[in-house]
Every structure is written in C-alpha cells, then in structure tokens.
Amino acid sequence: MDRIHITGGAPLNGTIPISGAKNAALPLMIASLLTGETLELINVPRLADIAALTRILGNHGVDHMVVGKRPGQTTETGQTVRLTASNVIDTTAPYDLVSTMRASFWVIAPLLARFGEAKVSLPGGCAIGTRPVDLLIMALEKLGAEIEIDGGYVVAKTKNGLRGAAIDFPKVTVGGTHVALMAAALAYGTTVIDNAAREPEVVDLADCLTKMGARIEGAGSSRIVVEGVARLSGARHEVLPDRIETGTYAMAVAMTGGDLSLVNTRADLLASALDTLSATGAEVSEIPGGIRVRRNGGGINPVDITTDPFPGFPTDLQAQFMALMTLAKGQSRIRETIFENRFMHVQELARLGAKIRLDGDLAVVEGVERLKGAPVMATDLRASVSLVIGALAAEGETQINRVYHLDRGFEALEAKLARCGAQIERVRA
Numbered sequence: 001m002d003r004i005h006i007t008g009g010a011p012l013n014g015t016i017p018i019s020g021a022k023n024a025a026l027p028l029m030i031a032s033l034l035t036g037e038t039l040e041l042i043n044v045p046r047l048a049d050i051a052a053l054t055r056i057l058g059n060h061g062v063d064h065m066v067v068g069k070r071p072g073q074t075t076e077t078g079q080t081v082r083l084t085a086s087n088v089i090d091t092t093a094p095y096d097l098v099s100t101m102r103a104s105f106w107v108i109a110p111l112l113a114r115f116g117e118a119k120v121s122l123p124g125g126c127a128i129g130t131r132p133v134d135l136l137i138m139a140l141e142k143l144g145a146e147i148e149i150d151g152g153y154v155v156a157k158t159k160n161g162l163r164g165a166a167i168d169f170p171k172v173t174v175g176g177t178h179v180a181l182m183a184a185a186l187a188y189g190t191t192v193i194d195n196a197a198r199e200p201e202v203v204d205l206a207d208c209l210t211k212m213g214a215r216i217e218g219a220g221s222s223r224i225v226v227e228g229v230a231r232l233s234g235a236r237h238e239v240l241p242d243r244i245e246t247g248t249y250a251m252a253v254a255m256t257g258g259d260l261s262l263v264n265t266r267a268d269l270l271a272s273a274l275d276t277l278s279a280t281g282a283e284v285s286e287i288p289g290g291i292r293v294r295r296n297g298g299g300i301n302p303v304d305i306t307t308d309p310f311p312g313f314p315t316d317l318q319a320q321f322m323a324l325m326t327l328a329k330g331q332s333r334i335r336e337t338i339f340e341n342r343f344m345h346v347q348e349l350a351r352l353g354a355k356i357r358l359d360g361d362l363a364v365v366e367g368v369e370r371l372k373g374a375p376v377m378a379t380d381l382r383a384s385v386s387l388v389i390g391a392l393a394a395e396g397e398t399q400i401n402r403v404y405h406l407d408r409g410f411e412a413l414e415a416k417l418a419r420c421g422a423q424i425e426r427v428r429a
C-alpha cells in the first residue's frame, strides 16, 4: 500500500488549481442513466471514486468516453467525459461494486424512473457512522415504488411508472435529495420535496437535469418543486468547483502560514468555513476566479464550530478544521451534528501531539505550542487529509499509511502541495 511522507515546517506559497467537485460529479454521472442520449460532463476530477462509479455505470451498459485533450486543458483542469446510456443491459448494481462507494447506491433512482426496476446492493458501512438509506427508500416509496430488501439488495419496482408526490424529509439528506430529484424528473405529475438539502452539489445536479429537459424550481432552497417530464435528453454540463478541496487547502495555509491563491473556485460555495477561517486570524480575500488565504506571523485564534447542513459549517471540513485548532492559542470546541462517529482522526492527530478530548458529539481541543511528526494511519477521506494538514505544520517527518482513502477525493494532492513548497512525497508500495 502506498504511503505519503511529509517533512513539516515549510509555509505554503503559490497557486493551487481546484478540481471539479467529487460530490457533484458523482450524482451528475449517475444522471446519465436518465436518458439514452449523451451527457457530456466537463471538469470531472481524476479520482478513485470516479473510477469506481465508471465501473458501476459500465456494468449497467453505459458507454464511457474520455474526450481527448483540448487546447488549454492540462492534467489539472479536469477531464471531459461523455456518458451514453442508450443500451442499458442490466438494472442490477452488485455488492462488490456498490460496497466500495456509498454514492453508487443512488443509481437506484434513474434506473427505477427510466426502466421501472432496479436491484441495488445496500451500500457498505463506513468509518464515519451508520449511514442508513431509509430516507432514500421512503422518497422512492412516496413516488409509488414497491420496495423490498432481499439478500442484502434493495429491490425496487414500479408497475405503471413513478407518480409525483409530496416528499417531506424528516432530516436533511444530500443523497436523499439527489435521489428524489432524479426520480421525480421522470415521474408523472408534480413532486414537492420539503426540507431538501441546499448543498451546492444539489443545485449543480438540478442545473444539469434542467439542461436535460427536466422542470425543476427551488433548488438551493429547502422546497424543490419538480414537474415530471416523459423523457430527458442529452446535455453538456461543467462540474462545479470542489468546495471541500478549496476549504482543505485554505485550512492548510492557515496552519502552516504562507500565502496561497486557490483558483478555479468560488468563495460563495464555502462562506461559512471562510468566515470561520477569518476568525482564526487568517486573511481571506476574493481574487478573480478564486480565493487568497494568507497567514504571516500572528498566532491562530481558537474558534468554536458546529457542523450543519449547507449553508452551515460542512462536516466534510470538520477534521481539517480540527487539525488547525490543534495549534490554536487556547481551547476550541468542535461539535459534529451530521455523523455520529466522525472523530476517527482524533486519535491519529494525538500521535502528532494534539490534545483533544471527546465527549459524545463534542471534541474539545486544547491548542499546543507545536506538533511533532509521527507514523499515522488514514482512516477515512477527510480524516486522512486532516493528518496531511497536521503533518505539514508538524516538526520533522510524518508517514501517512493507507493513503488510498485520500485518492478517493483529492486529485493530485502531492503535486499541488509540493509546488507550493511542501516537502511531500508518495512512496509506492
């Protein structure tokens, strides 16, 4: 298994291009199943999760083509991918494919809406919580699907197609909102989704579906209204920038010190995280096409946060923020309200010398003077990158094991950081 070696202590200076968002690209790719025409997606990141979903779509019979390089396209500007589901041969998504990545479960919605049947393995467990799919199933049942669980599979059928309905989520769910949107787009009649997720990735999916001919209003608010249509067409859509990658590098420079320009991204996608960073003492400003984050001298102020659905502080940046707080001048309190077990990074940050106490959904971080490099283990995607951030600021060498977690969600991580002065290298197994 590959490892990453980091020798900490260098400030980060330079420019980092931000990739397309993994969490937008995944539902957008899945939306290709809604039409027999070609969906062309621009700015798709090169990530293990994207490759895993490509295999799943391939298993259904979706044609996948990576468009050759265009003028101005570099390895850091994302790839253009064409997906054509004109010849779907299998409506089953098997366990060995779905268990590697949770979002792949969402194929259930377009398969059911377009073909009237889907058999999709329950998604695999994950280190951040139990992550049930009851609300996704509830949404499909409201739209008229008959669903049973059989041998670890969710088997969904509809006799005469899906019908528009009122779907009121008792809890905000991003995946539930994606599934409801895709299914309702091809259902007969009107669907009203209440307590919908307002995440930018939901808006991106709704924008793409609209280009495909769907009739959707209210995406980005907590009530989305979908007027079903009989068929959808192909479209061309650019994946929005990755707000979590943006926030991750912003936290990194706030911790190591230095001056980073994050380009191909947008400040409005992560306003709450950037406000929090400013409160820690980092200088955050908008620049054309991106964001500049600086910290030159001055300590890190402790700041309390609570994770919340968008527009609140994202759970996917909680671990990275905790890494930053380990060097703050005092105590900070970090409350995780989305996932019940998303503190796996705490014990690994402790190996670097961090002082963190856990009390249920609360982590109390006592800032220390310095961190010191150590061997650590990546446990999940965002936890892993919090260790990278900690290691960049620690004295001496850190060895991060199990970096395949990082490869799920951070495109060209070592190259992007090394170009800005980090001493980081991958040791291939």
Ligand SMILES: CC(=O)N[C@H]1[C@@H](OP(=O)(O)OP(=O)(O)OC[C@H]2O[C@@H](n3ccc(=O)[nH]c3=O)[C@H](O)[C@@H]2O)O[C@H](CO)[C@@H](O)[C@@H]1O
Binding pocket: 022, 023, 024, 026, 102, 103, 129, 130, 131, 132, 133, 134, 135, 136, 137, 171, 172, 173, 174, 175, 176, 315, 316, 338, 339, 340
């Ligand atoms: C690929 C992708 O986009 N993943 C993101 C997505 O995950 P995902 O879509 O899985 O997360 P959800 O928004 O659905 O989960 C939010 C909460 O609802 C609960 N829940 C969800 C569904 C359900 O049927 N029943 C239920 O109880 C979950 O356990 C969790 O406590 O949103 C999360 C919350 O912003 C992010 O951390 C993930 O990075």
Ligand SMILES: C=C(OP(=O)(O)O)C(=O)O
Binding pocket: 023, 101, 102, 103, 126, 128, 316, 381, 382, 409
């Ligand atoms: C938790 C994440 O992804 P997933 O929902 O695919 O596990 C994430 O992107 O941080």
